[in-house]
Amino acid sequence: MLITGATGGLGRGAAKGFAAEGARLVLSDLDETALMSFAETLDTETAILAGSSADEALSEALVALAVEKLGRLDVAVNIAGVIQSFVRLPQVPSDEARRVLEVDLLGVFSAMKHQIPQMERQFKATGKGGAIVNIASAAGLSGAPKLSVYAAAEHGVVRLTRSAAVECASKGLRIDAICPAHTRTGMVDSFVRVSGAPETEALAELTRGIPMKRVAEVDENTMAILFASDPANSFMTGHALAIDGAVGAI
Numbered sequence: 407m408l409i410t411g412a413t414g415g416l417g418r419g420a421a422k423g424f425a426a427e428g429a430r431l432v433l434s435d436l437d438e439t440a441l442m443s444f445a446e447t448l449d450t451e452t453a454i455l456a457g458s459s460a461d462e463a464l465s466e467a468l469v470a471l472a473v474e475k476l477g478r479l480d481v482a483v484n485i486a487g488v489i490q491s492f493v494r495l496p497q498v499p500s501d502e503a504r505r506v507l508e509v510d511l512l513g514v515f516s517a518m519k520h521q522i523p524q525m526e527r528q529f530k531a532t533g534k535g536g537a538i539v540n541i542a543s544a545a546g547l548s549g550a551p552k553l554s555v556y557a558a559a560e561h562g563v564v565r566l567t568r569s570a571a572v573e574c575a576s577k578g579l580r581i582d583a584i585c586p587a588h589t590r591t592g593m594v595d596s597f598v599r600v601s602g603a604p605e606t607e608a609l610a611e612l613t614r615g616i617p618m619k620r621v622a623e624v625d626e627n628t629m630a631i632l633f634a635s636d637p638a639n640s641f642m643t644g645h646a647l648a649i650d651g652a653v654g655a656i
Contacts, residue, residue, distance in 0.1 A: 407635075408432045408472050410459050410517060411485030413440045415591030416541060419624035420483050420631050425450040427632070432472045434464065435486065451475075459486035459513035460505075462520075469520045478528050481635045482521045484514050485541040489593060495554040503555040510559035511566075514540050518570055522579060529578030537580045537635045540567050544587040544650040560585075564646045571644030580643035582634040587650035588612055589622040618651030 407424055411417040412433035421431060421444070430451040435441050438456035445452040453475040457464035472479040487510045490502055518538060525536035545553055546560030567583040574581060588594055594612065601608040613619055630649050633639060648654045 407476075407481035407483070408434070408468055408479060408521070409483045409485060410434045410468070410513075411487060411541070412454075413437060413444050414485065415589065415593075415624050416586070416627055416631075417485045418444065419628040420485065421448060423628040423632050424481075425452075429481070430476050432468060432475060434459075434468055458509070459484075459517065460508040462516040465513075465516040465520045468517075469524050473524065479521065479524050480528075480534075480536045480637075481539070482517065482525075482536075483539045483541070483631055483635065484517045486513055487541065490553060490556045492552045494552055498555055506555045507559050507562075510556065511562040514563050515566060518566065518581070522570065522574060525579045526574070526577045533578070535578030535580065535637075535640075537582075537637070538570075539631050539634045540581070540583045541631075542567070542583045542585045542646065544585050544648060544653055546583070547585055547646060547648060547650075547654055567646065568644045575643055580640070582643060583646045584627060584630050584634060585646050585648045585650065586622055586627050587616060587648075587653055589624060589627055589649075591624065594621055613651075616651040616653055617656070620651065622649055622651065 407429050409417055409420055412421055413435040425448045432453045433441055434455050441454040441456055445454050453471055455468055455471055490506050521538055529535050540563050542563040543560040545557040546564045550557035564583050567581055571581040598605050598608040627649055630647055
């Protein structure tokens, strides 16, 4: 199976979760040294390829690497993404906006563009389907003040996911999105540090709109990823699963 954004919080959680299930992995992220170090901690066969998810050539090469090393590509989890500055729309630098769209939206497009044909060929040849899980955001399900470009990109990921799921539903391929709210990753840790407030106060401010009044843990998102990709979960496709502490229920 293939994971992009593998050295971030959600990527590490997913890789560990799949490794615990005995999956063989192809991992990708920007920093090759970090990838190598992380891969060495996993008790499973692992191949790595560093690069930017905004580069379509990387998406093509990752699928080829999975086929070369693993024989086929059964599951792809597209996690790689970036966040924008926490400012109102007129204050977002145009080059930053383009970067967010290139990585978060077009990166997922490029990944699926190359993952889908490989999985469809496998289904046609063997009758065994595959699954793609795209990591979007709770910001992709509603408005997100001061995260306008990021929200636009994540809305795009959700719509790409649903559209592709319909296109591929009869071809042995399931495609779903996971939409986390704030999760205890490096991004949340950075917010706490920058706020200058004690951690409990900073987290209270961050989660004041979340009915459960806390951030999600990485493991909670990992469970959702494993659920969405599980071949036993064979009739679910085209969903955007909100891991949001009931934000979407308001």
